[in-house]
Amino acid sequence: MSQVADILTRDDGAPARLSGTVYDAIVQFIANGDFALNSRLPSEAELSVRFGASRPVVREALARLREDGVIVSRKGSGSYVTRRPDMAVLKFTPVGSLADVQRCFEFRAGLEPAAAALAAIRWQDEHLAAVKGALDSLEDCLQRGVLGAEEDNRFHEAIAEATRNQYHVSVQRSLRPHIAIGMSVTRNLSLMRTEARIRTVQDEHVAIYEAIRRRDADGARRAMETHVLNARRRMFEGVDE
Structure with a gap:
């Protein structure tokens, strides 16, 4: 062939x-x-x-x-x-799914900022603790130099849970296999970059959490939108970027 x-x-x-x-x-x-x-x-x-x-x-x-x-x-x-783009993006993406991963990021850029804003308004103590726990796990992954895709997914699902809206929860869970591919690709690419680049990604998660913790709905919306769009852009970062 x-x-x-x-x-x-x-x-x-x-x-x-x-x-x-x-x-x-x-x-x-x-x-x-x-x-x-x-x-x-x-x-x-x-x-x-x-x-x-x-x-x-x-x-x-x-x-x-x-x-x-x-x-x-x-x-x-x-x-x-x-x-x-770096050839690595093709290595980490299943054959025939690169376009689908980008469209998933596009969809998430509309869905997840709304969830973050709602979570900022509605969270209860156990929800905030779950988001913080996932954030801490991501930090631990960063310190140990491991992928952290599962922990990343848990962070986003914990935010969906904090909305206390079953539709946000069910959509986030139904998208899990598709979201997981994008997270795996972008986090693998990040591990190939500088420590500062990996820290930038983590700082985006921190900004989301802090806005939710402050019950700053607009801030949480903006922070999540920034994060998802940046993740989409990072898919196609070149070797010299």
Whole structure:
């Protein structure tokens, strides 16, 4: 099977949704340098032939890449590479799911800030203790240099519990497998960076907790939104960023 055909097929051999897999394939070509930073991408027609996909499918994949800051389109000129993600992002992400991880971050950026704001208003002592316990566990992971993806997930689920709203709780739990992938990828990437970078991520969690503790709903909303959007951006940090 060719490299492109392999990218366009999920691990179980079932056909993947082509716009997402074309997205993943383009990211891989950019990450390994086949499409160089600041270079012009092949035209939609050329990409369509290369990936065996229709032009509308390619167009949708390119639109997603623009939204994620990987490429930029210039009127009358085409699409250009603006970021070169680290190849590690492909190592840590299951085949065919990179686009889905980004869309999950997009959804979380709307859902979780609202949950944090509600948690700030409604928490009871046991809820705040659970959030703080998860935060302390994350700090321990940082000190020991371990991944902490499970502890990260517990932190976010504890905030959902603090809303005392069963819909926030059930949605957060139902998304757990999808959220876990994004957390694992971003935290693995962080472990490859400087200690200051890892501390920055932890400081974002601290800011969320402190706003909730103060019952600052607006502050909690902003802190959570900042954190999720930063996590989404960190997915595509390049080797020199």
